[in-house]
Amino acid sequence: MAATLNTAHYDINAHLTRLELTLVICEDIKLIIEIPFKTNLIAVNAMLITRRAGIKSRGFGIIALELRLLSGRLRGLMDDVSKIITLMIYDVVILCKTRRMMGYLQRAQTGDHYAILDTAIAHKQSAMDKLDKGVEEDLASLLATLENAYDLCKSSEALSRNAKIEAAYGQELSGELKLVADRIETTMDEITASLQSLIHNIRVST
Amino acid sequence: MKKIEYIYTKGAHRWAAITCDPERPNYLIDTNEFLIINRDEALLTDPGGIEIFPSVFSAISTEFDPKKIRALFASHQDPDIISSLSLWLDISPEVKCYISWLWETFVPHFGGNNTTFFSIPDEGMPIPLGDLTLQAIPAHYMHSSGNFNLYDPAAKILFSGDVGAALLPHGEEYLFVSNFDKHVRFMEGFHRRWMGSNDAKLDWCERVSKMDIDMLCPQHGAIFQGPDVSRFINWLAELKVGLYTKKAT
Numbered sequence: 001m002a003a004t005l006n007t008a009h010y011d012i013n014a015h016l017t018r019l020e021l022t023l024v025i026c027e028d029i030k031l032i033i034e035i036p037f038k039t040n041l042i043a044v045n046a047m048l049i050t051r052r053a054g055i056k057s058r059g060f061g062i063i064a065l066e067l068r069l070l071s072g073r074l075r076g077l078m079d080d081v082s083k084i085i086t087l088m089i090y091d092v093v094i095l096c097k098t099r100r101m102m103g104y105l106q107r108a109q110t111g112d113h114y115a116i117l118d119t120a121i122a123h124k125q126s127a128m129d130k131l132d133k134g135v136e137e138d139l140a141s142l143l144a145t146l147e148n149a150y151d152l153c154k155s156s157e158a159l160s161r162n163a164k165i166e167a168a169y170g171q172e173l174s175g176e177l178k179l180v181a182d183r184i185e186t187t188m189d190e191i192t193a194s195l196q197s198l199i200h201n202i203r204v205s206t
Numbered sequence: 207m208k209k210i211e212y213i214y215t216k217g218a219h220r221w222a223a224i225t226c227d228p229e230r231p232n233y234l235i236d237t238n239e240f241l242i243i244n245r246d247e248a249l250l251t252d253p254g255g256i257e258i259f260p261s262v263f264s265a266i267s268t269e270f271d272p273k274k275i276r277a278l279f280a281s282h283q284d285p286d287i288i289s290s291l292s293l294w295l296d297i298s299p300e301v302k303c304y305i306s307w308l309w310e311t312f313v314p315h316f317g318g319n320n321t322t323f324f325s326i327p328d329e330g331m332p333i334p335l336g337d338l339t340l341q342a343i344p345a346h347y348m349h350s351s352g353n354f355n356l357y358d359p360a361a362k363i364l365f366s367g368d369v370g371a372a373l374l375p376h377g378e379e380y381l382f383v384s385n386f387d388k389h390v391r392f393m394e395g396f397h398r399r400w401m402g403s404n405d406a407k408l409d410w411c412e413r414v415s416k417m418d419i420d421m422l423c424p425q426h427g428a429i430f431q432g433p434d435v436s437r438f439i440n441w442l443a444e445l446k447v448g449l450y451t452k453k454a455t
Contacts, residue, residue: 012296016296016297019297020273023267023271023272023273026267026268027271082268086207086264086267086268087264089263089264089267090207090260090261090263090264093259093260093263093264093293094260096293096296096297097256097259097260097293100292100293100296
């Protein structure tokens with residue numbers, strides 16, 4: 001059994017590579033975490049202009065409100081993403097730590113006392129199996145949350161189209177409303193593209 | 207999991223405190239780690255023990271890319287200070303560890319080799335970090351025989367290692383000392399027993415009282431700031447140390 005355990009597929013380098021990938025994902029996530037803040041800012045801006053324009057921009061006001069709701073839902077999803085990635089890093093680091101400890105035990109197997117060490121190694125291996133499974137689940141959950149955010153943004157593309165239409169009814173403020181509508185479109189495009197690229201990168205790298 | 211909080215920010219120069227793990231088991235002493243960030247690189251003070259490594263690492267990664275940690279500063283040789291060394295080296299094999307020359311052949315039992323360590327001479331030394339120059343301040347016998355604090359003159363922060371440590375009750379931890387008199391009860395026993403020399407203590411108090419310090423950050427307990435810094439130094443100067451608890455009056 002000792003020989004089998006000594007050549008176990010748990011390789012410290014494999015875990016370190018996995019940790020590096022997780023850290024890269026974490027850094028990418030930090031870049032998109034500001035998304036809800038961006039959309040909320042635009043929504044607030046749109047609401048202020050709408051209030052100034054009064055009854056002529058009631059339709060635009062509804063869009064601004066929708067955008068605010070979208071921002072709130074995105075904020076919830078991004079909070080989840082932050083929690084999942086932190087948990088994932090934690091689990092992968094424990095994997096690295098356990099693997100290193102297991103390495104010490106394996107290096108100690110030079111005498112006739114395999115049984116004691118084998119039990120300890122088997123415990124560690126079982127803990128690592130559990131953690132491995134946990135990390136896989138974290139990853140699946142991370143992807144699902146990011147895909148939710150992506151779907152949400154995609155389904156809200158109509159918001160920017162409608163904003164442009166409603167801007168046209170803004171009479172003397174229609175120029176200003178159009179500018180806001182353009183910003184909504186640019187921001188939504190940026191957000192959708194960032195999420196799409198992040199999801200793609202995670203899929204490719206893992 | 208531990209949490210990370212910025213305690214000083216000026217442009218690209220920041221100090222982050224990694225403190226208080228609510229899930230930490232009772233049998234482990236709580237520790238504070240401080241990440242000194244300057245532009246795109248960082249130094250981590252007393253990175254902690256092997257058991258808390260996952261918690262420290264995960265907390266840091268929420269704010270800063272841990273691969274950019276260039277150096278570790280070990281105030282002394284204890285396991286709660288530096289036993290995680292081998293794990294940090296797994297992450298970044300190039301990371302350097304600053305430690306007293308006294309421990310340079312002892313600490314490699316935790317990990318590292320002859321390229322890992324920068325030996326700090328007894329009188330201390332400057333430690334560069336980006337465009338900052340930190341200073342290793344001698345604190346020998348406070349409590350270890352080869353012991354250093356780390357001073358950041360730009361931020362006016364002194365990382366004091368075990369000096370100023372407090373053993374706060376589990377679940378009642380706080381980041382900054384807000385009531386010094388109440389805080390004393392959590393540090394008195396620690397200093398009486400762990401600090402072995404009244405002469406070394408007075409020497410430290412005299413030197414440190416002349417330094418310009420806004421915050422004094424110990425490795426256990428809470429941070430002293432403003433007037434509490436000199437209040438602590440005066441309190442310590444008066445305290446009789448090197449005594450068994452039973453003999454303490």
